[in-house]
Amino acid sequence: MTQQLTVTSSPEADSTGAVPQVVASLPVSLHPSDDGAAALVAIAGDGGWAERAIAAISSGARGVMVISPSPADVAALRERANAQGVPVVIDTEWAHNPAVAASAPHFASHNDENSLLEARVNAPAGADLDQVLLAQLALIRAAVDPVVRLAYARRNEHGYDALAQLAGGAQATLTAILTNAIPASATLRIIKPRHAVALGLPGAGTAAPGKVTVSGPEGATLLPTLWESAHRAAWRRLHDLVEAGQTCDDLAAFAEDAALVTEN
Amino acid sequence: MNPSKTSTLGVGMLGAGPVTQAIHLPTLSRLREVFHVAKIMDVDPQIAESVAGRVGAGWTTSMDELLADEAVQVVVICSPHQFHAEQVIAACRAGKRAILCEKPFAMSQAEAEQIAAVSRETGVPIIVGAMHTFDPGWLAAKEHWGDLVETAHTIRYSIVLPPNPRFEDFATEVITRPERQRQNRHDPEVAAGIVRGGIMGLAIHDLPLVRAFCPDFTDLEVLSCQVPDPSGYLVNLRIGDRNVQIFGINTESWEPEWIFEAVSDTTSLRIDFTPSYVQAGSATATISHGGESEVYGPYAYNGYEAEWRYLADLASGKAAPLDVTELIHDLTFALDVADKASTAVRDATALTKEASV
Numbered sequence: 001m002t003q004q005l006t007v008t009s010s011p012e013a014d015s016t017g018a019v020p021q022v023v024a025s026l027p028v029s030l031h032p033s034d035d036g037a038a039a040l041v042a043i044a045g046d047g048g049w050a051e052r053a054i055a056a057i058s059s060g061a062r063g064v065m066v067i068s069p070s071p072a073d074v075a076a077l078r079e080r081a082n083a084q085g086v087p088v089v090i091d092t093e094w095a096h097n098p099a100v101a102a103s104a105p106h107f108a109s110h111n112d113e114n115s116l117l118e119a120r121v122n123a124p125a126g127a128d129l130d131q132v133l134l135a136q137l138a139l140i141r142a143a144v145d146p147v148v149r150l151a152y153a154r155r156n157e158h159g160y161d162a163l164a165q166l167a168g169g170a171q172a173t174l175t176a177i178l179t180n181a182i183p184a185s186a187t188l189r190i191i192k193p194r195h196a197v198a199l200g201l202p203g204a205g206t207a208a209p210g211k212v213t214v215s216g217p218e219g220a221t222l223l224p225t226l227w228e229s230a231h232r233a234a235w236r237r238l239h240d241l242v243e244a245g246q247t248c249d250d251l252a253a254f255a256e257d258a259a260l261v262t263e264n
Numbered sequence: 265m266n267p268s269k270t271s272t273l274g275v276g277m278l279g280a281g282p283v284t285q286a287i288h289l290p291t292l293s294r295l296r297e298v299f300h301v302a303k304i305m306d307v308d309p310q311i312a313e314s315v316a317g318r319v320g321a322g323w324t325t326s327m328d329e330l331l332a333d334e335a336v337q338v339v340v341i342c343s344p345h346q347f348h349a350e351q352v353i354a355a356c357r358a359g360k361r362a363i364l365c366e367k368p369f370a371m372s373q374a375e376a377e378q379i380a381a382v383s384r385e386t387g388v389p390i391i392v393g394a395m396h397t398f399d400p401g402w403l404a405a406k407e408h409w410g411d412l413v414e415t416a417h418t419i420r421y422s423i424v425l426p427p428n429p430r431f432e433d434f435a436t437e438v439i440t441r442p443e444r445q446r447q448n449r450h451d452p453e454v455a456a457g458i459v460r461g462g463i464m465g466l467a468i469h470d471l472p473l474v475r476a477f478c479p480d481f482t483d484l485e486v487l488s489c490q491v492p493d494p495s496g497y498l499v500n501l502r503i504g505d506r507n508v509q510i511f512g513i514n515t516e517s518w519e520p521e522w523i524f525e526a527v528s529d530t531t532s533l534r535i536d537f538t539p540s541y542v543q544a545g546s547a548t549a550t551i552s553h554g555g556e557s558e559v560y561g562p563y564a565y566n567g568y569e570a571e572w573r574y575l576a577d578l579a580s581g582k583a584a585p586l587d588v589t590e591l592i593h594d595l596t597f598a599l600d601v602a603d604k605a606s607t608a609v610r611d612a613t614a615l616t617k618e619a620s621v
Contacts (some may be wrong), residue, residue, distance in 0.1 A: 087429075100475060154362045154487050154500060161500045161507065178529070179528065179530070179532060180529055180530055181528065181529070181532035182552050190426060191513055191515060192493075193517070194516050215519055254414055
């Protein structure tokens with residue numbers, strides 16, 4: 001039987017991570033709590049978030065959700081989380097959308113050193129480009145492969161275009177376009193001579209489905225759509241990790257991605 | 265059934281390859297009340313005769329003979345690129361009523377200026393076969409995009425191109441076509457050649473559209489350039505203060521894509537074009553402003569048919585000729601992109617090759 005876990009969150013986390021709406025949509029698994037000793041703690045990713053996460057673990061949190069974290073030194077937090085066996089899940093804009101996991105095996109079968117991954121994000125005008133890039137790197141890691149090298153072709157107030165290399169040797173082009181004309185969205189695509197895989201994602205706050213299209217000589221297949229927001233999927237994952245007594249490696253992955261962001 | 269050849273404009277075609285066979289002849293078959301094909305020239309007599317025979321036209325292997333034929337009032341130039349300038353000039357001097365030259369209409373700015381001078385001197389109007397600039401979807405977008413030319417900060421132009429025969433074979437029955445060969449994109453000179461060929465042969469279709477959104481088009485910097493597998497181009501450019509990316513990839517797939525986008529803080533234009541060759545209607549343009557979108561198209565005919573309709577109006581004096589200076593700007597812009605991008609990819613590929621040795 002599913003174990004119900006209490007959740008506490010700050011107003012900032014509520015606002016950026018839609019925590020109350022997610023908790024309301026998982027009434028058997030999660031329950032809101034104002035108690036400082038809630039099992040799960042949601043932390044907004046603005047300055048000082050790593051310290052706040054350590055404090056939450058010290059206060060007895062069994063799982064921590066960090067929403068859209070800014071680059072930070074997470075060494076001490078990783079050490080504390082591992083020592084206590086507490087999973088710390090990083091909830092970024094795209095990576096937890098269920099379509100991402102569905103796309104991963106298809107991207108994997110077309111990810112080689114001759115491949116070119118096209119990655120694009122449409123984000124609101126004025127968005128913090130470091131945050132946009134961090135979320136895009138997390139998406140690429142979850143769907144395809146980690147980015148191991150990155151150089152900007154351009155970066156300015158309207159977005160960026162960067163050239164990158166993935167761990168498996170594929171090349172990638174990463175784009176962000178800042179505009180209020182169209183809703184926030186992200187796409188990934190690999191086109192091979194006869195095959196292609198494309199992933200299109202809406203923002204984390206909507207349950208509109210991501211779409212995975214796999215095409216080849218036989219035609220194109222749209223994978224079954226899953227109408228769950230990325231935020232909700234992230235919380236289900238945290239709940240499952242806690243219930244199973246497992247940790248996760250989100251912080252290690254975040255540290256690698258954050259290093260790419262701060263180096264460039 | 266056949267409109268009289270005396271009441272329609274006689275077309276002379278220089279070059280009878282796949283573009284003539286799969287694009288212009290099928291398009292002209294939709295405009296029989298306006299045009300008839302009078303004569304077709306090709307250096308290969310068998311091709312000239314065979315293609316002309318399809319439409320009941322005369323044939324020749326001589327450009328001079330075609331231009332001297334009084335039954336030819338409008339000339340379309342579909343020969344290899346290097347002959348375009350010479351043939352456009354000869355057609356102007358022959359006193360034809362209008363000329364359609366497939367892109368690019370010259371291979372250098374000097375040639376383009378020579379053409380412009382002859383066009384002005386002879387009064388013969390010229391259009392370049394940049395079909396998307398005539399596409400009803402593009403024209404509808406132009407009418408409704410408001411201040412986007414002034415406010416756009418990002419331009420994207422992306423083509424995923426299956427093999428041409430995939431479409432040519434639905435438009436006609438082609439009797440000759442060039443072979444495609446796989447090339448080693450890791451060789452710097454080959455990479456430079458692929459990019460130059462890709463820009464001047466493929467990207468050039470919509471570079472006039474890109475230029476329309478880049479008022480400072482002479483202030484152009486290539487920020488990066490690479491060749492995707494198996495061939496194509498991915499070029500990041502700064503044009504004035506605009507973020508521009510052009511991408512084209514040749515695939516063996518069935519799935520085409522041809523998209524042009526211009527984006528500002530508040531407005532986004534996306535145009536999805538139909539594939540070349542097939543008569544599949546116009547592009548569809550979507551203009552979005554926050555929560556609202558307007559969609560224009562698809563309309564019943566494509567840019568090829570629109571350009572021929574315009575040519576008919578030009579030949580009969582009903583339409584004002586295009587400003588040849590704009591055509592020169594389009595060409596010099598394309599040449600600038602091709603030169604700088606091919607240099608950039610040559611250098612980048614050489615560096616990668618050195619690093620791997």
